[in-house]
Amino acid sequence: MIRNFQQLQQMAAERKQRSGVKPVVAVTNAADREVIAAVKALRDSGMADAILTGRRDEIEELCCREGLEPFPEIAEAEDEIEAAAAAVALVHGGRAHVLMKGLVNSSVFLKAILNPQQGLRGEGLLCHLAAFEVPGWPKLQFHTDGGMNLFPDLEQKRRILELAVEALHRLGVDEPRVAVLSANEVVNPKVPSSVAAAQLQVWNAEGRIGGCIVEGPVAMDVALSAEAAAHKHIESRVAGDADLFLVPNIEAGNMVGKTLMYCAHAKMAGVILGAACPVVMVSRADNAEAKLNSLALALACLSE
Numbered sequence: 001m002i003r004n005f006q007q008l009q010q011m012a013a014e015r016k017q018r019s020g021v022k023p024v025v026a027v028t029n030a031a032d033r034e035v036i037a038a039v040k041a042l043r044d045s046g047m048a049d050a051i052l053t054g055r056r057d058e059i060e061e062l063c064c065r066e067g068l069e070p071f072p073e074i075a076e077a078e079d080e081i082e083a084a085a086a087a088v089a090l091v092h093g094g095r096a097h098v099l100m101k102g103l104v105n106s107s108v109f110l111k112a113i114l115n116p117q118q119g120l121r122g123e124g125l126l127c128h129l130a131a132f133e134v135p136g137w138p139k140l141q142f143h144t145d146g147g148m149n150l151f152p153d154l155e156q157k158r159r160i161l162e163l164a165v166e167a168l169h170r171l172g173v174d175e176p177r178v179a180v181l182s183a184n185e186v187v188n189p190k191v192p193s194s195v196a197a198a199q200l201q202v203w204n205a206e207g208r209i210g211g212c213i214v215e216g217p218v219a220m221d222v223a224l225s226a227e228a229a230a231h232k233h234i235e236s237r238v239a240g241d242a243d244l245f246l247v248p249n250i251e252a253g254n255m256v257g258k259t260l261m262y263c264a265h266a267k268m269a270g271v272i273l274g275a276a277c278p279v280v281m282v283s284r285a286d287n288a289e290a291k292l293n294s295l296a297l298a299l300a301c302l303s304e
Contacts, residue, residue, distance in 0.1 A: 001139045002171060005267060005293045008131070008140070011171065012047045012299035023048040023299055025280075026096035028112075029083035030074075031058040032103040033066065037288035038295065040068040045292075047299055051075060051090055053083040054102070080104040084112035091277050092118055098298045100280040100291075113275060120276040125149070127160045127274055128281075129167055130253075131297055132260050133267040141260075142168060142176075143245045146253020147270060147281075154196045157246065158209065161200060163273040164244055165212045167301045178204075179223035179242040180216025181252070185234060187217060193248035200246075213237055216246070220256075269293035271301060278302060 002008055025042065027035060030052035036059070039050045052059050053075045063071050075090065077083035084104055090096040099120065101109045113120050128147030131140045144164045149156060161178065168176040180197035187198045197216025204214035215238040221228040226240030247253035260266040271294060272279035278298035282291050 002173070003139055004133050005131075005140075005269065005296060008171075008269075008293070008300055009045060009047060009296040012296045013045060015300060015302065023098060023302060024090075024096040025050045025098045025100050025295060025299075026087040026090040027052045027100045027102050028087040028109060029054040029077070029080045029102040029104040031055055031062060032284070033062055034286065034288045034291060035100075035102045036062045036066045036068055038291035039072065040066050041288060041292045042295055043068070043072070047296060048098070050100075051087075051096055052102075053077045053086040053090075080108050081112075084108050085115075085118070088112045088115070088120055089118060091120055096277075097302060098278050098280065098295070099275075100295065100298075101282055103284055106281065109281065113279065120279070122274050122276055125156060125159045125163070125274050126272055127163050129164050129271050129273055129297075130257055131269045131293075132257070133293075134260055134264050135266070139243075141245065142243060143247060143253060143257060146247055146250055146257050148272065149250065151249045154199055157196055157200060158203065159274075161209060161212075161214070161244075161246055164246070165209075167271075167273055168243060169211060170301050170303065173243055176212045176243040177238045177241055178212050178214045178216075178244045178246060179218040179238050180214060180246045181220060181223065181248060182217035184219045185217055185222065185232070191217075193217065196248075197246075212244075218242075220245075267293060269297040271298045273301070 031054045051073045075086045077086045127145040130143045145160045182194040187194045194217040201216045203209045223242045229236045229239035278301045280294045280298045
C-alpha cells in the first residue's frame with residue numbers, strides 16, 4: 001500500500017539504489033521557474049538527474065535564481081518544437097529514461113512523441129494514469145484513463161487496464177483491486193460502460209486479464225465504501241479497498257479528478273503509459289510540487 005507521495009518519492013529513490021543506475025529525465029523546454037524548482041527538488045532528493053532542453057541563456061538564468069547549481073546538462077533548442085524533438089531524441093538514443101513536458105504546448109509535445117521515425121510510441125495504445133493523495137484516505141488512489149483516450153471501446157479499456165495494472169505491479173501493488181466504474185452495479189444495455197465493465201470482470205475471472213482483481217460494473221459509492229456495498233447487499237472484494245478506478249471515459253475521469261482536487265483538496269500526479277518510456281505530461285500551470293510528484297510516479301514505474 002502506497003500511502004502518500006512522500007512514500008512514492010522514497011520508492012523511486014530506492015529503485016535507483018537497487019538498480020545501481022541513476023535515471024535521467026529529459027525535460028522539454030525547461031525555461032520555466034516551476035520546472036527548474038521541480039528539477040532542483042528531483043536532484044536534491046537523489047531520485048534522478050535531468051537533461052534540460054531549450055534556450056541556454058534563459059535556463060541558466062532560472063537555474064541561478066532557483067539555486068540549481070552546478071547547472072544540469074542543457075541541450076540548446078531555439079523553440080518548443082526543437083526542444084520537444086531534442087528531448088525525445090535523448091530518450092530515443094538511450095541517454096534519458098523518462099520524458100517530461102515543460103513549457104511546451106501539449107499538441108507539440110505529443111507530436112514529437114508520436115513521430116513515426118524518431119518518436120517514442122510503443123506498439124499500441126497510450127493512456128494516462130493518475131494518482132491522488134486524498135486527505136483522510138489511507139492510500140493513494142489510482143485512476144485511469146481521464147487524460148488521454150476520449151471514449152475507449154471494450155478492447156481499448158482492456159489495454160488501458162493492462163497498462164495500469166502493470167504499472168501498479170512496478171509500484172509494489174502485487175494484486176491491484178480494480179473497480180470498473182459505471183452508474184450502478186446492474187448491467188444495462190443502454191449504459192455501454194456497464195456492459196464493458198461486466199465483460200472485463202468475466203475476462204479477469206477467466207484469466208484473460210491477470211494480476212489483479214476486477215469487479216464491474218461498480219458505482220463510485222461501492223468502490224469507496226464497504227458500508228455502501230453492505231447496504232446494497234453486494235458482496236465485493238474491492239469495495240472500500242480499491243487500488244485502481246477505471247473510469248468510463250475522459251469526461252468522467254476529468255470530473256472525478258477535478259472534484260477530488262478542488263473539493264477534497266487532493267494532490268495529483270500523472271504519467272502517460274504505453275510509450276517507450278514513462279512520460280510526464282503535466283500542465284504548464286502546475287506548481288513544482290505537483291511536477292515533482294509526477295516525476296516520482298514516472299520514475300517508480302520504470303522497469304528495473
